[in-house]
Amino acid sequence: MRMIYGFGCKNVILSLLFIRPAPSEIDMADVDLIKSRLTSHPDFPKKGIVFLDIFPILREPLVFETLITHLAQHITSHTLGISQTKKIDVIVALDARGFLLGPIVALRLGAAFVPVRKAGKLPGQCISASYEKEYGTDSFEMQADAIKPGQNVVVIDDLLATGNLVPHEKLTATDSSKGGSAHAAGELVAKQGGKTLEYIFIIELLFLKGSSKLDAPVYSVIQTDD
Ligand SMILES: O=P(O)(O)OC[C@H]1O[C@H](OP(=O)(O)OP(=O)(O)O)[C@H](O)[C@@H]1O
Numbered sequence: 001m002r003m004i005y006g007f008g009c010k011n012v013i014l015s016l017l018f019i020r021p022a023p024s025e026i027d028m029a030d031v032d033l034i035k036s037r038l039t040s041h042p043d044f045p046k047k048g049i050v051f052l053d054i055f056p057i058l059r060e061p062l063v064f065e066t067l068i069t070h071l072a073q074h075i076t077s078h079t080l081g082i083s084q085t086k087k088i089d090v091i092v093a094l095d096a097r098g099f100l101l102g103p104i105v106a107l108r109l110g111a112a113f114v115p116v117r118k119a120g121k122l123p124g125q126c127i128s129a130s131y132e133k134e135y136g137t138d139s140f141e142m143q144a145d146a147i148k149p150g151q152n153v154v155v156i157d158d159l160l161a162t163g164n165l166v167p168h169e170k171l172t173a174t175d176s177s178k179g180g181s182a183h184a185a186g187e188l189v190a191k192q193g194g195k196t197l198e199y200i201f202i203i204e205l206l207f208l209k210g211s212s213k214l215d216a217p218v219y220s221v222i223q224t225d226d
C-alpha cells in the first residue's frame, strides 16, 4: 500500500507524482527510538523558534546506527524503486548538520558524497544559490565539477523548515516565496544537470510546508506540526 501526499495547490500536479512510503512500510520501532532522543528548545536561537536538537541521537551509537541504517534502507528499498533506477550516484548533504549524515549514508550506498557549503568555504570554481532560512538568509555553493549531467542524486539534511517564518499559504505578495536550504541545494544539483530523486530529512516541520517548494519527493523520519 502506498499513499499519495497532497501539497499546496500550486504544486498539485507535481504532488500527484510524489509518492511517499505508507506508515506500514516504515519501521516504526526505528522511528520511535530516534524520536525519543530528539530534544526541543523554545526560543533558540531567537524568540519564537522551537529548536529541535538532533545531537542527543548522535551521542548514543545504537540510536545513531539505527538512524543511518534506516536512511540507507529507505533509499535502497523505496527511493530506487519509485525512481526505477538501480543506483544512487551522489549523496548531497548540507552544511553543517547534513554533513553528520551524508558521508556515512554515501559510504553505505557506494555513492559519491558532495557537500553544499555556505558561501566562501569551497576552493576552486563554484556555483551558488541563495536561500532563506527559518531565521535568516544566506547563500550556498557547490564545486562546479562535483556532479555530472544525468547523475542520480539524493539530498540529505537534518531538518526541513522552509526559509520563511510564515506558512506558505499565508505568504503575501511582498513576502519572498524563495525556498530554504534544501531548495537551494536542489537548484545547485539541477544547475549541474543532476537529477534529484528525493530529499531526505530526519525532521520535517510540516506547518511550514517546505516540501511544496521542492522539485522531488520528500522523506522525513519524523514529522511535526508544532
Ligand atoms: O529549511 P530551512 O528553512 O532552510 O531550515 C533548515 C536548515 O536550517 C538548519 O541549518 P542552519 O542554517 O541553521 O545551520 P547549521 O546546520 O550550520 O546549524 C538546518 O540544519 C537546515 O540545514
Ligand SMILES: Nc1ncnc2[nH]cnc12
Binding pocket: 049, 050, 051, 052, 053, 134, 135, 159, 161
Ligand atoms: N526549528 C529548528 N530546529 C533546528 N534546526 C532548525 N533549522 C531551521 N529551523 C530549525
